[in-house]
Amino acid sequence: MSASSRILNLAVIPGDGIGQEVVAQGLKVLSAVLPQDVKLETEEYDFGAKRYHATGETLTDADLDSLKKHDAILLGAIGDPSVPSGVLERGFLLKLRFAFDHHVNLRPSKLLPGVSTPLAGQPEIDFVVVREGTEGPYTGNGGVIRKGTEHEVATEVSVNTAFGVERVVRDAFARAQARPRKKLTLVHKNNVLTFAGHLWTNIFNKVAAEFPEVTTDYIHVDAATIYLVTDPARFDVIVTDNLFGDIITDLAAAVSGGIGVAASGNINPSREFPSMFEPVHGSAPDIAGQGKADPTATVLSVALLLRHLGYEEQATRIEAAVSADLGERGDAVRSTDEIGDALVARVVAG
Amino acid sequence: MSASSRILNLAVIPGDGIGQEVVAQGLKVLSAVLPQDVKLETEEYDFGAKRYHATGETLTDADLDSLKKHDAILLGAIGDPSVPSGVLERGFLLKLRFAFDHHVNLRPSKLLPGVSTPLAGQPEIDFVVVREGTEGPYTGNGGVIRKGTEHEVATEVSVNTAFGVERVVRDAFARAQARPRKKLTLVHKNNVLTFAGHLWTNIFNKVAAEFPEVTTDYIHVDAATIYLVTDPARFDVIVTDNLFGDIITDLAAAVSGGIGVAASGNINPSREFPSMFEPVHGSAPDIAGQGKADPTATVLSVALLLRHLGYEEQATRIEAAVSADLGERGDAVRSTDEIGDALVARVVAG
Ligand SMILES: CC(C)[C@H](C(=O)O)[C@@H](O)C(=O)O
Ligand SMILES: CC(C)[C@H](C(=O)O)[C@@H](O)C(=O)O
Numbered sequence: 052m053s054a055s056s057r058i059l060n061l062a063v064i065p066g067d068g069i070g071q072e073v074v075a076q077g078l079k080v081l082s083a084v085l086p087q088d089v090k091l092e093t094e095e096y097d098f099g100a101k102r103y104h105a106t107g108e109t110l111t112d113a114d115l116d117s118l119k120k121h122d123a124i125l126l127g128a129i130g131d132p133s134v135p136s137g138v139l140e141r142g143f144l145l146k147l148r149f150a151f152d153h154h155v156n157l158r159p160s161k162l163l164p165g166v167s168t169p170l171a172g173q174p175e176i177d178f179v180v181v182r183e184g185t186e187g188p189y190t191g192n193g194g195v196i197r198k199g200t201e202h203e204v205a206t207e208v209s210v211n212t213a214f215g216v217e218r219v220v221r222d223a224f225a226r227a228q229a230r231p232r233k234k235l236t237l238v239h240k241n242n243v244l245t246f247a248g249h250l251w252t253n254i255f256n257k258v259a260a261e262f263p264e265v266t267t268d269y270i271h272v273d274a275a276t277i278y279l280v281t282d283p284a285r286f287d288v289i290v291t292d293n294l295f296g297d298i299i300t301d302l303a304a305a306v307s308g309g310i311g312v313a314a315s316g317n318i319n320p321s322r323e324f325p326s327m328f329e330p331v332h333g334s335a336p337d338i339a340g341q342g343k344a345d346p347t348a349t350v351l352s353v354a355l356l357l358r359h360l361g362y363e364e365q366a367t368r369i370e371a372a373v374s375a376d377l378g379e380r381g382d383a384v385r386s387t388d389e390i391g392d393a394l395v396a397r398v399v400a401g
Numbered sequence: 402m403s404a405s406s407r408i409l410n411l412a413v414i415p416g417d418g419i420g421q422e423v424v425a426q427g428l429k430v431l432s433a434v435l436p437q438d439v440k441l442e443t444e445e446y447d448f449g450a451k452r453y454h455a456t457g458e459t460l461t462d463a464d465l466d467s468l469k470k471h472d473a474i475l476l477g478a479i480g481d482p483s484v485p486s487g488v489l490e491r492g493f494l495l496k497l498r499f500a501f502d503h504h505v506n507l508r509p510s511k512l513l514p515g516v517s518t519p520l521a522g523q524p525e526i527d528f529v530v531v532r533e534g535t536e537g538p539y540t541g542n543g544g545v546i547r548k549g550t551e552h553e554v555a556t557e558v559s560v561n562t563a564f565g566v567e568r569v570v571r572d573a574f575a576r577a578q579a580r581p582r583k584k585l586t587l588v589h590k591n592n593v594l595t596f597a598g599h600l601w602t603n604i605f606n607k608v609a610a611e612f613p614e615v616t617t618d619y620i621h622v623d624a625a626t627i628y629l630v631t632d633p634a635r636f637d638v639i640v641t642d643n644l645f646g647d648i649i650t651d652l653a654a655a656v657s658g659g660i661g662v663a664a665s666g667n668i669n670p671s672r673e674f675p676s677m678f679e680p681v682h683g684s685a686p687d688i689a690g691q692g693k694a695d696p697t698a699t700v701l702s703v704a705l706l707l708r709h710l711g712y713e714e715q716a717t718r719i720e721a722a723v724s725a726d727l728g729e730r731g732d733a734v735r736s737t738d739e740i741g742d743a744l745v746a747r748v749v750a751g
Contacts (some may be wrong), residue, residue: 079434273651301623
């Protein structure tokens with residue numbers, strides 16, 4: 052369903068921990084920013100630890116069928132210490148990314164005025180990581196033999212296909228082309244992971260020929276972590292594999308204001324399946340239910356959601372509201388709700 | 402050959418780029434610090450880009466036989482833009498680590514007084530990463546089908562064995578036990594790479610039971626990059642797999658004074674084969690031959706080499722010299738040679 056239908060039919064997955072609280076603020080801001088003639092319809096889903104404990108289910112085929120009917124998905128956070136590591140990650144989060152072919156995992160990093168960074172000085176940071184979302188070491192390929200014995204062997208297979216790499220590289224080039232600096236950096240480890248590295252590098256170079264205006268370079272993932280703290284301004288758009296993208300986007304979030312403000316989109320650009328938008332942060336069970344969680348990352352994820360669905364002006368309005376709010380917020384400690392209200396007030400006024 | 406034989410028989414591999422310059426300083430300091438009755442014998446090897454271009458060889462079986470006879474290996478840097486990516490890395494650096502079973506890749510990070518860091522404030526940083534050196538995605542397992550076509554598939558296989566994981570985990574526990582804080586952190590991604598992740602986690606927990614004095618915790622690799630910039634003081638000893646170790650040690654080097662001061666040891670604790678010591682930085686061809694390279698990381702690698710061979714007092718003396726030199730160096734730009742001379746003067750006086 053496209054923007055022109057004037058219905059925005061959203062699947063909402065609050066999830067675990069602080070998920071409920073932050074998603075509530077995201078929806079408040081979304082309602083406030085939508086044009087009057089767009090009707091927001093939401094359906095809430097109870098995925099996460101509670102449902103897993105009650106039913107043993109994480110995400111069924113019926114769930115996927117139901118989720119499929121929405122224009123997009125807004126997710127708070129999934130994960131709880133009571134669930135063994137990997138169960139919800141593989142059984143829900145990754146299952147959804149794979150089922151809906153979310154191959155463009157979009158993670159912008161922008162250090163907004165007034166936001167503190169662990170880096171000295173106040174470096175300029177404004178880049179986007181395009182992380183591949185359906186291949187690499189995330190496929191679940193691999194296995195174990197002789198489990199629990201002194202002869203155990205466990206493997207993890209990173210799977211990289213020309214099809215999968217080319218489509219995400221192409222998406223990243225298009226994004227770089229649309230930005231003022233028009234620069235794209237490939238991050239990989241092609242000097243060690245030579246099989247996958249050559250595939251990524253060759254396809255990157257091939258697609259580069261079609262985007263003569265885009266300046267390109269290549270950095271090994273280890274060196275990329277150095278630049279992210281010593282010279283983050285060198286980055287404009289980064290394209291990288293699923294695991295490297297996971298690692299460097301947490302670092303990118305940390306240097307550009309923390310995961311409290313880091314948004315992400317798990318995007319299927321063809322719109323064959325709904326895309327999913329979520330804050331980069333987790334469920335933070337230690338502060339859940341206390342009104343302490345910062346909903347900013349969720350609100351910025353709503354902006355990405357709107358942009359994906361064609362509501363560019365509304366997305367920009369939210370981003371401007373967040374930017375102004377952060378710049379002027381002073382030292383007062385604010386509750387989740389107060390931050391949400393402040394952002395609503397700004398998008399309404401904006 | 403052990404310290405008691407009073408001969409230190411070293412293989413020296415200057416390598417490419419700035420390798421020659423920094424290794425010369427490392428040897429100068431080594432000569433100056435060694436007890437009078439220890440005879441230093443060195444044999445230089447010409448591995449690297451030049452030899453590769455001249456002969457097509459990177460590291461032959463005969464080379465390995467020859468290297469085997471030394472007590473240890475000191476390496477400057479290997480790598481040059483004229484050689485295709487991966488050739489020297491896989492053909493020399495990794496081949497040597499695998500051939501000599503360098504399974505403990507030791508990378509200390511310490512922010513010394515007076516050394517600048519990209520982080521705000523001057524956080525306390527004093528930890529050691531124990532990176533596994535012979536398994537994980539570094540084994541070269543994997544392959545390519547339909548190369549160069551739109552149906553290409555490239556795989557990389559991370560291989561993890563109980564044998565390989567347990568020995569490095571055990572080494573890391575012993576190192577943690579010997580440090581004042583006695584804390585060990587496992588870094589992995591066990592919520593996604595569940596096959597390897599469970600192996601690492603189970604072995605880590607099993608060995609932990611034998612070290613009741615060591616406090617342990619676990620962090621996902623993505624979150625570890627956040628802590629490395631927001632709270633590096635939380636780390637004491639980290640143990641992790643080959644690839645995660647590669648990535649986080651570059652970041653660790655960046656936050657604790659830069660790769661100009663980051664030392665490393667590729668250690669075979671059984672001493673069945675000689676261990677290799679090298680600065681973490683690369684060959685930096687852009688500044689090679691200009692006397693601009695900082696030899697500090699190489700000199701600190703010499704300290705690790707001495708400690709490995711049982712020259713604890715001399716190792717400590719070098720580290721104290723470097724610490725004093727950095728703390729008092731002021732703003733003067735010094736040449737490679739001048740830094741080496743300053744360190745020689747200090748170890749002689751110390
Ligand atoms: C929770 C986990 C499966 C996930 C990932 O590794 O992709 C998270 O770290 C992220 O970055 O979204
Ligand atoms: C050059 C490369 C093979 C090497 C590695 O990846 O181990 C380097 O980055 C390092 O950290 O020593």
